[in-house]
Amino acid sequence: MDTKQVVNIDQVKQINMAAVYRLIDKLGPISRVQIAQSSQLAGASITKITRQLLEAGLIAEVSQQQSTGGRRATSLMSRPHFRLATVRLGRGILDLAMYDLTGQVHQKESHTLGAQTQEQLLPELIDYIGTFLEKQHKNKPIALALTLSGLVSPSNGFVIYAPYYELKQCPLGQILEQQFKLPTYVGNDTRAMALAEHYFGQSVDISDSVLVSVHHGTSAGIIIDGQVFMHRNRDLAEIGHIQVDPLGERCHCGNIGCLETICSNPALLARARKLLSQGSISKLKPTDSIEVLYQLAAQADELCEMLVRQAARALGKTLASVVNLLNPQVILISGEICLAQAIVFEEIHKSISHQALSSFAQQLEIRAAHYQNNPTVGGLALIKRAMLNGELLMQIIEQHSH
Ligand SMILES: [Zn+2]
The missing domain is CATH 3.30.420.40 (ATPase, nucleotide binding domain)
Structure with a gap:
């Protein structure tokens, strides 16, 4: 058998879950029957997936009058209230912002950074992010994303090279994830901004x-x-x-x-x-x-x-x-x-x-471009992508079931 055809069962789960979530997020309120028609997934799968999404609080049931009148049908909508922590590491400046999934900003702040090397940067960065996260005691974010100008391996947040802070071969994603115990995404800022324009802006x-x-x-x-x-x-x-x-x-x-x-x-x-x-x-x-x-x-x-x-x-x-x-x-x-x-x-x-x-x-x-002065919105796009491709959905559901 061709090894390319062997698809991991978790990957299938993630793909199906993402397909259902994307439909609910884009078209909600939407009924389970409509999801079945649009996704071509079996009714039993949809029932199971929507139950998991409901239990984790990622979607909600709403009662909706059917267009033909008569009885009320139950539809599903995504819940955008989750907080998302975003960080943009600029040249001597750090921007932090807390968004929800609709793209609304709930809190933001900026700091000048004195660091010029990797050794100086990491403690300063962790300190500012930690203080920012502590302020959100009621609304703990579900994920953290950081964007910076430099070469980044997007699959694991490994910074290959970022000239301003002399970052070289730095496992920044891993460091932040271990420090703050949040799913963490690190990416190149321009690539992330292109995605932000696609989700919320001009494209x-x-x-x-x-x-x-x-x-x-x-x-x-x-x-x-x-x-x-x-x-x-x-x-x-x-x-x-x-x-x-x-x-x-x-x-x-x-x-x-x-x-x-x-x-x-x-x-x-x-x-x-x-x-x-x-x-x-x-x-x-x-x-x-x-x-x-x-x-x-x-x-x-x-x-x-x-x-x-x-x-x-x-x-x-x-x-x-x-x-x-x-x-x-x-x-x-x-x-x-x-x-x-x-x-x-x-x-x-x-x-x-x-x-x-x-x-x-x-x-x-x-x-x-729509976003001319909004550097943290790139991080928001990285988290939104992880929701829409199922990666973050799976993590949230897993945390919830433990
Ligand atoms: Zn050149």
Whole structure:
């Protein structure tokens, strides 16, 4: 027998449970008969699964008037009241937020971090998360998720490399799970944000999309068929290190002329300051922030507009290759770069229409991401995914039955 056909019985349980939960979550209130019709599972299986979900408090029964009038039928709905603890580890900043499953925020806070190495970071991180969790004594969260900029093995929360804190081969997911005794998910922040846009933001009901984040670096998250596109244990979509200028500047990765050396906030500010020091005329001052640079570009300040168009062209050139490879329906752009959205999207569209297959380019839409200043929502998406694919459902039901 082909070993690929051998499916673990727990996996079958998880797949069926997830299928039932997804239907209830998406279509509820929904009756058991309707679940049977949509899922093609046997009535007995549905009775068993819904009983387990009810006992664990994951769904609730509601009485509903049937459309034909007459007797009331019992339907099922998901219960979104569960608290989900999310953490975004940024560059010198830690954001924490407590959500429920509808995406509503119940509490949030931010802290600056002094840590610069793995040894300094871990105690500081555990301290802040621990204090945050202690405040939730009445509403203990069902899971914890952390997102960060770096390469992460998503199946086990193993951080392969995160440059800012010099994290290397760090089993962060395991450390947090043991510390806080909660199912824990750790993921790359841009990949998680792409998923958040798909669940709650600008790419709901769109099966294939790419989120491009332009901040300190330039990175992407790819959604294919409603799932984050990734390898089992290796990261991908590091578009910031695709070469766009063979004669360009050296990138921190060691190569020359990567997209990030042209289209990232620090690169843009550095170019602007260099030109200002050489006597270029602009309303921009050397001490101004990236927001001011993009705002001035949108107001047709010549220097700022030239720099932003140049960056957007480089981004568009890279995205043209992405379009040829993946043919997404939508590309979402996140970051302060959206403050100059009109000229940025114009340049991206131009590059894509020149360099991508015309049938792909014509159907493509470019939109600003919905979540521009909400870094913890990526963690929420990681937990939501674990609910919808059954992984977390199984853990909650198991805890409940002990
Ligand atoms: Zn690079």
